Amino acid sequence: MQDKISLVKLADEARKNSYCPYSGMSVGAALVTDEGEIFLGVNIENASFPCGICAERSALAAAVSAGKRRFSAIAVSGGRMGEAPTGFTPCGACRQALSELCPADMPVLVARGEGFDEYTLSSLLPYSFDKSRLD
Template sequence: MDNQDLIAQALQARKNAYAPYSQFSVGACVRGESGNLYTGANVENASYSLTICAERVAVFKAVAAGKRKIRALVVASSTAAPPCGACRQVLAEFGDQDMQIIVSDPEGKTKTYTLGQLIPQSFTRDYLTKK
């Protein structure tokens, strides 16, 4: 699937990052099950641990809109950084192992991973119910 629309939206969302402490602005965009797009940007806080990543903002917006499945994610940053461990766990809740995770630099140069590559053997709801 062509993800140029997600890349463009993630780069645009990055402009709204609130990153006065790290200066590391990140934008994200996810495609929900219906094809709708949801964007996010990182939001930092003077109490540093309250900071939330762009990826989780985007996923939570999708979930709050009623979506329960994420098909693809683009993360845009100056260094095309992949999602942190906390975001990978959140993605594992709503994405399949073959979900595409695309990292982009400001010029739109990308690298693509699958969720399974970034968080293999993830803890999921299945473990809560299996006997």
């Protein structure tokens, strides 16, 4: 896998493409497949607020649309547009969306200043709802 700080920098660079005219908070994500391919995503806001989508789910949608189903890491960078990232962890909806296809021990790297905080998906979403509940 690409080194972690490089992945965090990719997520941070993606923030430039964020569409966030309402909140001014730009978020970028870089999702890595188990083959090492990287899919970027950004938050896309909408005048009808609930229609917006987060960077993490945007990256997941791009990857799944390209036929990818197995992932090994995600980096997220968020903060006020044009400023350093301030430790935006994925929201609850994104944690749940990622848990559908990503391993529980997958690293979630969250940009903060020049560095990053590291979590696992299961540390951010313990007791997740999964397909076994539908049996």
